[in-house]
Amino acid sequence: MVGFKNRYMVMEVLLDPNKEISGDDPIVVTQFNISKAIKDSILVNFGECGLASSLGSFQVKYVNPITKLCVIRVSRDEYQKIWSSISMVRRIGNCPVLFNLLDLSGNIKACKTAALKCDELKFEQYKLMVGARLSADVTQHMKNCLEKIRILEH
Amino acid sequence: MGFFDLNIPYTDSTPLSKANSTVAKSTRIKIVIKAMELGYTGIAYNRTIRGVMSDRDRCSIPLLGLSSLLDVAPFLSSSVNFHRDLLGVPRSSPFRQYTRLTVCIDTASQSQALNSGNPILKTYDIVAVRPLNQNAFDHACEKAEVDIISIDFSDKLPFRLKLPMVKAAIKRGIYFEITYSDLIVDVHQRRQIISNAKLLLDWTQGKNVILSSAAPSVCEVRGPNDVANLASLLGLSMERAKAAISKNCRSLLTNALRRKHFFKEVIRVEAVSSSRQSDSEIPLYADWLKWDPISSGEGDLLLDDMAKSFSASTNASKTVKAIDFDSIIDKMPSHGFQIKDLISGSEASFQPQTEVKSFLSTPQPIELSVRTNQASENSIRHDLFPETDDATLDNTCSEPLTSAFGDPQKLYLASYATKTSTGSEEVVTDTVMTEIESETCNASVAASGSVEAENQGLQSKKCYEQNFVLLNENVNDGLNAVMLNEEVISHQTSAMDIELEAAALEISPPSESSRLPPTQGREFKSSKGSCVFSGVETIKVADIAVDMDKERQETTASSLNNMSSLENISERMSLRTSEDDAVIVDQISRQQSDDETRVKDDSLVPNHENQVLLMEEPKLAEADSSMNDLGSVRSNEPLHETVIKKEPTTILRNPFPESNPKMKFKVPSSTLTNEIQEVAMELERHGEDDNKTNDPTLGQRISGKSRRRHRNHHQAPLFPLRRNLYPVSFKRKAARKSERRVKLEEH
Numbered sequence: 052m053v054g055f056k057n058r059y060m061v062m063e064v065l066l067d068p069n070k071e072i073s074g075d076d077p078i079v080v081t082q083f084n085i086s087k088a089i090k091d092s093i094l095v096n097f098g099e100c101g102l103a104s105s106l107g108s109f110q111v112k113y114v115n116p117i118t119k120l121c122v123i124r125v126s127r128d129e130y131q132k133i134w135s136s137i138s139m140v141r142r143i144g145n146c147p148v149l150f151n152l153l154d155l156s157g158n159i160k161a162c163k164t165a166a167l168k169c170d171e172l173k174f175e176q177y178k179l180m181v182g183a184r185l186s187a188d189v190t191q192h193m194k195n196c197l198e199k200i201r202i203l204e205h
Numbered sequence: 206m207g208f209f210d211l212n213i214p215y216t217d218s219t220p221l222s223k224a225n226s227t228v229a230k231s232t233r234i235k236i237v238i239k240a241m242e243l244g245y246t247g248i249a250y251n252r253t254i255r256g257v258m259s260d261r262d263r264c265s266i267p268l269l270g271l272s273s274l275l276d277v278a279p280f281l282s283s284s285v286n287f288h289r290d291l292l293g294v295p296r297s298s299p300f301r302q303y304t305r306l307t308v309c310i311d312t313a314s315q316s317q318a319l320n321s322g323n324p325i326l327k328t329y330d331i332v333a334v335r336p337l338n339q340n341a342f343d344h345a346c347e348k349a350e351v352d353i354i355s356i357d358f359s360d361k362l363p364f365r366l367k368l369p370m371v372k373a374a375i376k377r378g379i380y381f382e383i384t385y386s387d388l389i390v391d392v393h394q395r396r397q398i399i400s401n402a403k404l405l406l407d408w409t410q411g412k413n414v415i416l417s418s419a420a421p422s423v424c425e426v427r428g429p430n431d432v433a434n435l436a437s438l439l440g441l442s443m444e445r446a447k448a449a450i451s452k453n454c455r456s457l458l459t460n461a462l463r464r465k466h467f468f469k470e471v472i473r474v475e476a477v478s479s480s481r482q483s484d485s486e487i488p489l490y491a492d493w494l495k496w497d498p499i500s501s502g503e504g505d506l507l508l509d510d511m512a513k514s515f516s517a518s519t520n521a522s523k524t525v526k527a528i529d530f531d532s533i534i535d536k537m538p539s540h541g542f543q544i545k546d547l548i549s550g551s552e553a554s555f556q557p558q559t560e561v562k563s564f565l566s567t568p569q570p571i572e573l574s575v576r577t578n579q580a581s582e583n584s585i586r587h588d589l590f591p592e593t594d595d596a597t598l599d600n601t602c603s604e605p606l607t608s609a610f611g612d613p614q615k616l617y618l619a620s621y622a623t624k625t626s627t628g629s630e631e632v633v634t635d636t637v638m639t640e641i642e643s644e645t646c647n648a649s650v651a652a653s654g655s656v657e658a659e660n661q662g663l664q665s666k667k668c669y670e671q672n673f674v675l676l677n678e679n680v681n682d683g684l685n686a687v688m689l690n691e692e693v694i695s696h697q698t699s700a701m702d703i704e705l706e707a708a709a710l711e712i713s714p715p716s717e718s719s720r721l722p723p724t725q726g727r728e729f730k731s732s733k734g735s736c737v738f739s740g741v742e743t744i745k746v747a748d749i750a751v752d753m754d755k756e757r758q759e760t761t762a763s764s765l766n767n768m769s770s771l772e773n774i775s776e777r778m779s780l781r782t783s784e785d786d787a788v789i790v791d792q793i794s795r796q797q798s799d800d801e802t803r804v805k806d807d808s809l810v811p812n813h814e815n816q817v818l819l820m821e822e823p824k825l826a827e828a829d830s831s832m833n834d835l836g837s838v839r840s841n842e843p844l845h846e847t848v849i850k851k852e853p854t855t856i857l858r859n860p861f862p863e864s865n866p867k868m869k870f871k872v873p874s875s876t877l878t879n880e881i882q883e884v885a886m887e888l889e890r891h892g893e894d895d896n897k898t899n900d901p902t903l904g905q906r907i908s909g910k911s912r913r914r915h916r917n918h919h920q921a922p923l924f925p926l927r928r929n930l931y932p933v934s935f936k937r938k939a940a941r942k943s944e945r946r947v948k949l950e951e952h
Binding site: 068069095096131132134135138139141147149150151152153154169172173175176179180 | 235239243280283284287288291388389390392395422423424426427428430431434435437438
């Protein structure tokens with residue numbers, strides 16, 4: 052019935068693991084630069100054809116720059132390859148990064164619940180780390196992001 | 206099931222500049238933190254050396270403590286908990302650190318060093334070999350006593366992988382390691398690794414393969430799921446890949462730690478700490494449940510303490526170190542021991558070690574870490590006592606098992622070793638459970654050890670005679686001796702204030718019926734202990750003079766009796782039924798050499814054709830799951846499957862139903878010969894003891910079949926496998942009904 056079979060991956064991006072915990076981000080993760088980094092990785096590892104066959108359904112659906120959470124949609128046939136390419140991403144721009152999969156699901160609904168849960172938990176951790184420097188902007192921004200998750204569509 | 210990363214490179218701490226070492230240390234800390242955050246439950250620091258080992262190569266890797274980690278990442282706990290919940294790892298399982306050595310092997314002479322006698326290797330938890338040429342690879346697969354074969358796939362392989370070699374290595378229980386960080390780091394190496402490792406994975410199908418990072422820095426570590434997915438690039442299915450970083454690692458660690466801590470892979474001797482246990486109500490085997498088979502004794506970080514201020518972590522450990530047998534064995538006298546050495550108690554201290562001392566010249570304290578909040582983590586110590594010798598058996602192998610007695614804090618020793626001897630003897634060793642209570646924490650550590658036969662290995666050593674000699678050859682005077690010795694034994698034990706007993710039950714065929722009654726109803730009140738045995742017939746022959754045998758016989762008989770009385774009386778006896786026990790005892794007495802026994806310790810008994818009666822692991826599995834870990838002696842492959850959380854107890858658990866029928870069958874046919882040793886069967890069910898209340902029938906044990914028959918009919922549930930005893934060829938209902946009726950009638 053459903054024409055496109057997809058997998059939705061909830062991943063967290065760990066920026067610059069070498070750096071000491073200081074609270075400032077070297078770069079801001081956006082949909083664009085994550086998508087670019089992953090496509091480059093697919094090109095290197097799987098070549099032109101690999102990139103072309105995965106490009107159809109590949110999309111970075113949601114990124115939260117505060118908690119570094121992202122939701123990526125890939126087609127079901129290619130998800131393992133794309134997942135390995137994502138694991139092999141070493142840097143975004145100049146910043147060394149580390150991708151870690153948190154959840155993998157087959158439909159958008161399950162993905163939304165998982166993403167909401169992970170996002171909230173990660174925000175708690177962020178608040179712990181930042182401590183007193185938490186500003187209202189950030190909280191507002193966070194609320195917007197959570198809203199965005201809720202209106203995600205396939 | 207936890208995830209492990211068993212290859213975190215560690216560089217020597219002798220760098221030229223101080224800056225290097227601090228950088229290296231901080232890198233290490235960061236990697237460890239990242240691994241913890243990503244959800245790993247265990248890591249191993251890997252040190253690589255090349256060439257010949259020297260004494261300088263002893264393990265000197267400092268394990269990181271929780272405080273140093275928290276200095277760098279103060280909010281570690283929330284992140285760790287978050288990831289662990291996602292992965293399904295329990296929050297409270299400790300984060301384990303191990304030490305590992307990788308030896309690069311070029312020549313045959315270097316490969317000779319990789320044997321179990323090498324003391325330097327013993328200082329590391331895990332030993333890996335990296336062969337650099339074909340000969341080295343062949344030798345590593347077939348003969349080297351290592352845990353891991355680590356091949357560097359990132360360049361063109363200098364040798365060929367051959368399927369028979371790979372199969373031989375798998376059969377011996379060696380794991381192959383594939384490192385994934387090179388996949389991430391370098392594009393060209395990616396090509397080589399995938400093409401080289403694919404061959405290995407096609408052949409093994411992921412069996413006996415572990416995945417690990419050899420991450421040079423923290424950017425190359427990946428989470429467990431990601432690693433499993435990378436392995437799918439190499440041709441593994443996702444399920445096998447996940448097993449490669451969890452289950453395979455865990456069984457590797459179990460084996461490796463067993464090799465390290467257990468003498469001849471079977472016995473572990475620990476000193477008991479000296480705090481007294483006044484409360485004998487705690488079930489004997491409560492601690493055995495908490496045995497932690499993959500604990501390395503130190504280096505386990507309790508993450509629950511992170512929320513509090515480290516105070517919790519400090520009161521937990523009471524470390525008891527395993528006694529290093531190799532150093533001790535060499536000092537043992539050639540003629541073995543006699544009971545009087547022990548009884549005399551001339552040593553002033555209470556430590557049983559001093560008494561048994563002649564071979565324990567310098568027992569090293571055993572370190573046992575006890576955790577307060579973890580239900581599951583306690584290390585287990587096993588005690589093993591050496592075996593009897595049978596003077597009449599000429600061709601017997603002597604299998605001395607050294608048993609050490611620690612300070613009785615609360616010491617329950619059950620040691621069990623089975624040995625096979627050439628010829629028709631069977632070696633029985635009892636398992637002695639040692640239980641140690643830590644003063645600080647409530648959790649008491651119970652150790653159950655059962656030792657399987659160690660024929661081969663021990664043969665090479667001198668035979669030692671321990672004071673609890675198990676075997677009695679000619680049992681005619683067994684009973685009397687038993688009676689006599691009971692007092693001696695009790696006196697001895699009380700004098701020594703030791704609660705451990707090691708005894709092998711001996712069975713004298715003629716006196717079987719009379720043997721048990723006198724021991725019945727006898728409350729053996731040793732100071733604290735109760736001994737549990739898992740009965741097995743053992744035949745142990747040592748080359749000892751006959752007169753010594755006699756002495757031993759008496760003492761062992763007494764000890765046996767004690768054991769049996771204890772067994773009878775103790776509520777913790779794990780006997781399922783007293784009847785069974787009696788029956789088994791009966792059987793054993795008649796047992797012929799053709800009783801089947803399965804030697805648990807495969808590697809140790811390759812050549813002995815003797816039968817050893819072993820408690821089978823499958824039986825263990827069927828036994829209480831809660832008490833799965835009896836002792837750790839050896840677990841075979843099937844054992845692993847049956848283990849849910851903890852390692853199953855070892856062989857010593859006598860599988861009642863299984864052995865019973867066998868023995869029964871043999872009874873009529875077997876004929877006693879002088880060479881047949883009495884087999885003492887003490888059955889113990891650790892798990893059962895722990896969980897069940899006393900078997901009310903225990904007190905009424907009467908030897909022999911008569912009793913059993915008498916009680917049989919209303920004890921049907923106790924003989925679940927009775928059908929094995931009286932096999933019915935047809936399954937028709939009518940036949941079965943009539944057969945059942947007949948059976949009932951005859952009883």
